[in-house]
Amino acid sequence: MTPPEIYSVRSHDSLANSPGWDIRVVPNKFPALRIEGTVEREGVGMFDRMSGIGAHEVIIETPLHDDILYRRSDDGMVLLLDTYKKRIDDLKKDIRFHYILVFKNEGERAGASLSHPHSQIIATPIVPKRVREEVDGSLEYYGYKMRCVFCDIIREEKRFGTRIVHENASFISLCPFASRFPFEIWLLPKRHMSGYTSMTQQETIELGDCLGVTMKRLSAALGEPQYNWMLHSEPNRSVPRNPWPDVGEHYHWHFEIIPKLTRVAGFEWGTGFYINPTPPEDAADFLREVDVF
Ligand SMILES: [Zn+2]
Ligand SMILES: [Zn+2]
Numbered sequence: 133m134t135p136p137e138i139y140s141v142r143s144h145d146s147l148a149n150s151p152g153w154d155i156r157v158v159p160n161k162f163p164a165l166r167i168e169g170t171v172e173r174e175g176v177g178m179f180d181r182m183s184g185i186g187a188h189e190v191i192i193e194t195p196l197h198d199d200i201l202y203r204r205s206d207d208g209m210v211l212l213l214d215t216y217k218k219r220i221d222d223l224k225k226d227i228r229f230h231y232i233l234v235f236k237n238e239g240e241r242a243g244a245s246l247s248h249p250h251s252q253i254i255a256t257p258i259v260p261k262r263v264r265e266e267v268d269g270s271l272e273y274y275g276y277k278m279r280c281v282f283c284d285i286i287r288e289e290k291r292f293g294t295r296i297v298h299e300n301a302s303f304i305s306l307c308p309f310a311s312r313f314p315f316e317i318w319l320l321p322k323r324h325m326s327g328y329t330s331m332t333q334q335e336t337i338e339l340g341d342c343l344g345v346t347m348k349r350l351s352a353a354l355g356e357p358q359y360n361w362m363l364h365s366e367p368n369r370s371v372p373r374n375p376w377p378d379v380g381e382h383y384h385w386h387f388e389i390i391p392k393l394t395r396v397a398g399f400e401w402g403t404g405f406y407i408n409p410t411p412p413e414d415a416a417d418f419l420r421e422v423d424v425f
Contacts, residue, residue, distance in 0.1 A: 134158040138189060139218060141211060155211050156192045157219060157253075163188035164254060171228055171257045187223055187255040191215055197248050202347040209340035212251070216363065217336070219253050221329050227371050229255035231263060234328075234365075239358025241392040259367045266364060267376055267383050274382035282384030283324050285309075295416045297349060302335045303342035305389075307412035307419070314394060314410035315354065315419070319343060319387040326383040328365040343387065345424070350391060353422045357391040364388065 137149055139157040146152025159167070165186030172183045193201055193212050201208045216234050223232045236251040237244040244250075259267070273281040289295055289306050297305040297317060305319040319342060321335065331339065350357065365385040367376065376383070400406055 134190075134192070135161060139215065139222075141215070151195075153195065154208075155194070155215050157189050157215065158192065160188040160190050160252070165256065182257065185228055185257050187226075187229065187253065189219065189253040191219070191251040191253065193249040193251060199249055200351075201249060202344040202351075206337075206340050206344060209344050210337055213336050213339055213343070216251070216253075217329050217331065220365065223253070223255045224329075224368050224370060226255070227368070228257055229368055230371050231256045231259045231367050232365070233260065233263075234363040236359075236361045238360070239392065242358040242360045244358075263364060263367065267367065267379060270382040270384070271376065271378070274378070280324055280382055280384050282320060282386065286320060286322060294413045297416050297419045298342055298345045300338050300341055302338040305342055305346040307416040309412060311408060311412045311415075312406035313390050314408055315350065315357075315391045315415045316408075316412070317346060317350065317389040317419075319346060319389065320384065321386075325385055326366040326380045327369075328363060328385045346389070346419075348424045349419045349422055350389070352424050353419050354391055354393070357393065359389060359391040361387055361389045 134156075135158050137156050137158050140148065140153045141155045142153045144152045165184045165188055167185070167187050169183060169185050171185045174181050191212070193199070194204075194208060199208075201212060220232050220234065223229055232253060232255045234251060234253050270281050273279075273284075277284070285308075286304060289304070295306045295309065297307060299305070302322055303319060304322055305317050307316060308318050319339075321331065321339070323335070325331065350359070363385070364387070366379045366383050367374075369379065394407075394409070396406075
């Protein structure tokens, strides 16, 4: 019942768009952006408009409707994380797309309109505001320290240890200092890498472990909370006049995981400040102590 698939992994000799798949990627039936056309920009008086060109894909994570990937198997997680990689690599070739965002909405409060386990990919013709702020911020830091701010954060968090949730050879998850939301978690590769697709196969397996364990802890601590996760990777470097020629030096990819526990309200909308009732140190402590089955 979906549109024809863009990508799939199949265990048997099954044909595209037929049963026998482990993971499938299809175009979104109700896309936020259209794939066909050129990016047109126009001025409307003092205002600016551009055409809504981009890609909007849905990753169907498993054939099982009630499956929770991080509970079932490590293989399922690795397959999902590898599919993220394959789709980003493919979409990057289209130089109309300045950014490719992978994200997951789990539960109605997190914005999910379907209950079957899925992630989404949206390729946009401009670099989104939040990403631009991160990339510009990391460049500014690099400008006076000649170091990656994210690598520095990892070093500092390891020195304190109080905000770490889980760690393996290649990845670390932590509740960031002065985080916006209760139980907000960031997950970063320990090796400096600006782009998600630079990850090796071994690192993908370790990411599966780190994300899997982190999600199990979060789910045990909060009782299967609704959440969003977003993958922040470098902007597409193949675009003409790339504004960040040194992005490989100063940016560092990561996941942000945000359980839906509080509501963004007047104060937050009005100021861009966030009131977080749970200090990240307490959240991390709780996540480390919780029994995981
Ligand atoms: Zn770094
Ligand atoms: Zn980020």
